Amino acid sequence: MCMRHMFRQKAMLVLAIMAILGVEVVLTTQPAAAAEVVVVYTARHYGQEPLFEAFTKQTGIEMQSFDGSPSELFERLKAEGDKTPADVLISVDAGNLWNAAQAGLLAKIDSSALQVNIPAHLRDPENRWFGLSVRARTIMYNTGKVKPEELSTYEALGDPKWKNRLCLRSSNHIYNQSLLATMIKRFGEAKVEAIVRSLVANNPTLIDSDTRILESIAAGECDVGITNSYYLGRLLAKDPNFPVAPFWANQQTTGTHVNISGAGVTAHAKHRANAIKLIEFLSRPEAQQLLVNSNFEYPANPQTPVHPLLAKWGPFKQDDINVAAAGELQAAAIKLADRAGYK
Ligand SMILES: [Fe+2]
Numbered sequence: 001m002c003m004r005h006m007f008r009q010k011a012m013l014v015l016a017i018m019a020i021l022g023v024e025v026v027l028t029t030q031p032a033a034a035a036e037v038v039v040v041y042t043a044r045h046y047g048q049e050p051l052f053e054a055f056t057k058q059t060g061i062e063m064q065s066f067d068g069s070p071s072e073l074f075e076r077l078k079a080e081g082d083k084t085p086a087d088v089l090i091s092v093d094a095g096n097l098w099n100a101a102q103a104g105l106l107a108k109i110d111s112s113a114l115q116v117n118i119p120a121h122l123r124d125p126e127n128r129w130f131g132l133s134v135r136a137r138t139i140m141y142n143t144g145k146v147k148p149e150e151l152s153t154y155e156a157l158g159d160p161k162w163k164n165r166l167c168l169r170s171s172n173h174i175y176n177q178s179l180l181a182t183m184i185k186r187f188g189e190a191k192v193e194a195i196v197r198s199l200v201a202n203n204p205t206l207i208d209s210d211t212r213i214l215e216s217i218a219a220g221e222c223d224v225g226i227t228n229s230y231y232l233g234r235l236l237a238k239d240p241n242f243p244v245a246p247f248w249a250n251q252q253t254t255g256t257h258v259n260i261s262g263a264g265v266t267a268h269a270k271h272r273a274n275a276i277k278l279i280e281f282l283s284r285p286e287a288q289q290l291l292v293n294s295n296f297e298y299p300a301n302p303q304t305p306v307h308p309l310l311a312k313w314g315p316f317k318q319d320d321i322n323v324a325a326a327g328e329l330q331a332a333a334i335k336l337a338d339r340a341g342y343k
Helices: 003-020 051-058 070-083 093-102 114-115 174-189 189-201 210-218 229-238 272-282 286-295 330-339
Strands: 037-042 062-067 090-093 129-143 164-166 226-230 244-247 257-266
Touching: 037 070, 037 272, 051 062, 051 272, 051 286, 070 093, 090 093, 090 272, 093 174, 093 189, 093 257, 114 272, 129 174, 129 229, 129 272, 129 286, 164 210, 174 189, 174 226, 174 257, 174 330, 189 330, 210 226, 210 229, 210 244, 226 229, 226 272, 229 244, 257 272, 272 286
Parallel strands: 037 062, 037 090, 164 226
Antiparallel strands: 090 257, 129 226, 129 244, 129 257
């Protein structure tokens, strides 16, 4: 008797015993089709629920998502290796996505939809991650104390006229590391170090929260600062008279510094096709609006209308240097800040 017959006989015997014991056995000739699914690790915490529901409704693909901070998700993906259940990583700050790609946690994807929907400076040149929302980090000023004509560039905040009037985030936060990294890419280390020294010489108040910087500007504790624009969007949504406005930095020169939140397909995705479908879905204008509006961010896809509150601030020129610079030069930015005495 061949092995297959023996196995089949044994299986029949087991089934017969189960039937005697009253266990209900349903025999099917085909295994049931597995439900379509995509598993997401996400470090974004705003406006995703309606978005994921819309994706499932449109595609029939079930979403499973797990939250964590960028570093938690990075460590988790690294520890899980090829056993990871994650198909998609969504993270904030290009520096974090760049680190994940460098560590081999993200796979290249070839998608013409993403090439069209996401501008080149907001995605990995090697197609391992794609920006989905844009975060502009710009100059903020007290509307009662500063005239926009007095402002121009990030560099010009080093002018002595701003002495004791500046609020800045400390240099250990990734937002400012990314800003400095981009400036290094643009201007070179020597020039950026001189700029940072001039900012430090103006005796800035260092505050560890973008929201608190804006509140300090509103309270008159400082006149100008640098923050991500969505924090101002949130405050203005609560109080339309909040006395702070954005000034679009470097419009005559390099453009305002932007960063992203974005996504990539994991290197060991078990549902790679679904993962690509999800990221493509997130890059389309309908999904982009759901993604960015709840947090007052800018859409990465320029075909998407911006939130009415942001429309009031007018259009601005983005620095179109690739946001990958935030990762590439992060270590250099940290060292430079240290040398220049920027705590
Ligand atoms: Fe933020």
